[in-house]
Amino acid sequence: MSDNLWAALQQASSGPRPYPHPLSSFANGVQDVSSDGESTNKYDLLCPRGGCGSVILKQGVGKLIERESVKMEPPDVPSNPLLPSLPESPEQSHWWLITPNPMQFENIGFSRPVESLSVSPSGKKLKLLACAECDLGPLGWSEEGGTEFWIACSRVGYRSGEASS
Ligand SMILES: [Zn+2]
Structure with missing residues (x-):
């Protein structure tokens, strides 16, 4: 918590905030935001707000993985236009996989463990990931006590085009 707060304070004092380009603004989708070969995220991932x-x-830091979709919110929660709905399992969707611990993130917030909103592959409880600054989420999920952190490619912004501005 204090680490995140400190990082947030540092960022707030370091000039204009980066603009989060949505995945939908890239003509070739995930191909345009992943690097060749390793398939890691080519740009910093940003809160989409x-x-x-x-x-x-x-x-x-993140590795691009296509895997079975995981539905992160209960059906009665109104959808946020910034958070596109994900396909229903067993359809596939694209994710950034981050391992092995939350220290890999610059800023991330975790929900309390939630039960049965969604079926994780092992049936464990999930923690939902959200923006540490404005609480927008869920952006991704992890299993309680797990070493894999999954961020939905369509639910984050990309820090692209900074060099030309
Ligand atoms: Zn935010």
Whole structure:
């Protein structure tokens, strides 16, 4: 908590916030935001809320994985336009996999463990991941006590095009 707060304070004092480009703005989708070969994230991952843009993950830390989708919110929660709905399992969707612990993140918030919103592969409880600054989420999930952290590619912004601005 204090680490995240400190990082947030540092970021707040370091000039204009980065603009989160949504995945939908890239013509080739995940191909455009992953690096060749290793398939890691080519750009910093940002909170998708314009005006927040908190840095969630530095470039090159997450690994692009196509895997069975995981539904992260209960059906009665109104959808947020910033958080596109994900396909129903067993359909596949794209994720950034971060291992082995939350220290890999620049800023991330965790929910309390939740039960049966969603079926995780092993049936364990899930923790949902959200922006540490503005609480927007769920952006991803992890199993309680797990070493894998999954961020939905469509639910984060990308820090692209900074060099030309
Ligand atoms: Zn945010």
